[in-house]
């Protein structure tokens with residue numbers, strides 16, 4: 001394990017001894033330490049219930065909204081302890097995309113993209129808004145599809161378009177990392193392929209952390225992979241290495257479809 | 261053998277079809293029974309009340325008993341209208357809504373945010389009990405609190421308080437139910453953008469559930485619109501248009517009751533009821549429309 005952690009220089013995110021429990025004493029994530037490489041796609045894999053979402057949601061401190069959840073350990077994002085960051089700053093730096101597309105149903109496409117600014121009461125000039133909306137929608141290859149319907153409700157879009165809109169919403173804040181929790185599991189194969197292509201291009205400017213159930217998806221687009229089992233980090237390394245010569249028996253069994 | 265088998269199957273099918281038909285007839289019959297009261301009510305109100313309906317009926321106050329008697333003796337329509345009742349009802353509704361909506365919506369949000377908490381369960385149960393309190397009792401309470409305690413006499417405010425208490429549980433419930441129907445992922449989407457919790461409620465949850473909230477409020481209003489008993493103990497009634505909340509005020513249902521008790525004026529009960537019914541029905545239809553459009 002430790003050699004893996006040390007392989008990565010200047011990580012965008014360092015997780016140290018992270019544990020999360022929903023009920024006291026029952027850990028959904030157990031003592032996970034890992035470094036995430038800048039401008040890469042890192043996939044978090046593992047069987048259902050192994051703690052992937054829980055780990056991901058610890059990164060933007062989503063857990064602090066729920067009283068029963070206890071989080072211990074240290075997360076350093078861009079050199080700063082996330083504990084000491086103002087919530088808004090942390091969540092601007094770590095954008096999140098959910099399993100089901102969730103554009104705000106009352107907002108237009110345009111407003112959905114700049115929702116982070118609007119809802120936080122950050123005022124922008126019209127020209128700044130226009131620029132952010134266009135840039136974010138171009139980044140997710142949605143601009144050409146929606147540029148004539150920017151003022152229509154975001155919920156009129158197809159599922160795949162909605163999900164790209166949600167990614168654009170996160171990109172509008174110009175985040176450091178983008179956290180995605182099974183972003184394609186509710187989408188058809190074509191929409192999925194589009195999102196996968198998108199993530200690969202996005203890593204030029206952002207760091208992508210992707211929870212996925214889908215091993216071939218992890219193999220296709222991720223540079224690094226993390227394999228979790230029962231809340232523990234079992235194996236971590238270059239995706240290629242992990243898929244060709246897994247070091248742990250559990251990883252191998254998972255990858256060969258013996259469980260999960 | 262085979263033939264016989266078929267016969268049995270056929271007769272079975274026949275009896276099943278018969279049963280089917282019988283049930284369908286029963287269902288239609290029962291639905292007719294359900295809708296006939298409302299149809300009969302509306303029909304009766306229109307039949308007996310339409311003659312009195314005119315612009316004057318909405319714009320003027322009622323005649324005195326003598327004027328009504330003279331008109332009746334001359335075979336004319338009763339002059340005047342129920343403007344004092346309409347304005348009184350409007351005034352008390354607005355004041356009641358201003359009191360009940362913020363409290364009800366905030367309480368509903370509290371219940372939604374704290375499911376399973378002791379205080380929330382207690383509040384929910386008390387709110388349910390409140391819904392069952394007879395309206396005359398709420399009138400008595402408003403009499404003690406407001407008529408005796410604040411306005412030193414019968415007043416629109418007292419009427420509004422009794423109506424507001426009546427609306428409150430309905431608004432609380434509909435707010436909680438509406439918020440529960442909004443997917444958690446919408447809430448989390450806002451939180452993941454770093455939006456503070458109170459802003460998530462104000463700027464995301466309430467706008468998203470707005471039509472549901474509005475529907476609940478309109479239904480609450482239409483439910484108490486026709487309340488008479490508590491108003492007798494609080495607003496009392498007035499022969500003139502009154503817009504001062506500390507003074508006695510008329511209301512459409514109060515007028516119906518007054519007309520009913522005066523043999524010269526009794527001819528006005530039908531048109532007044534027709535108007536009240538029309539307002540209640542429109543509120544219901546509007547809220548249904550809002551609910552349907554957002555589904």
Ligand SMILES: Nc1ncnc2c1ncn2[C@@H]1O[C@H](COP(=O)(O)OP(=O)(O)OP(=O)(O)O)[C@@H](O)[C@H]1O
Pocket residue numbers: 022023028046047048049050051052053054055213
């Ligand atoms: N809100 C919660 N309250 C209590 N326990 C929870 C809660 N959410 C998750 N858990 C538990 O924590 C463990 C990890 O859950 P988590 O959602 O992180 O798994 P996952 O790997 O994302 O699973 P999946 O692939 O099914 O999404 C599971 O045992 C789950 O039952």
Ligand SMILES: [Mg+2]
Pocket residue numbers: 052053054181
């Ligand atoms: Mg999950």
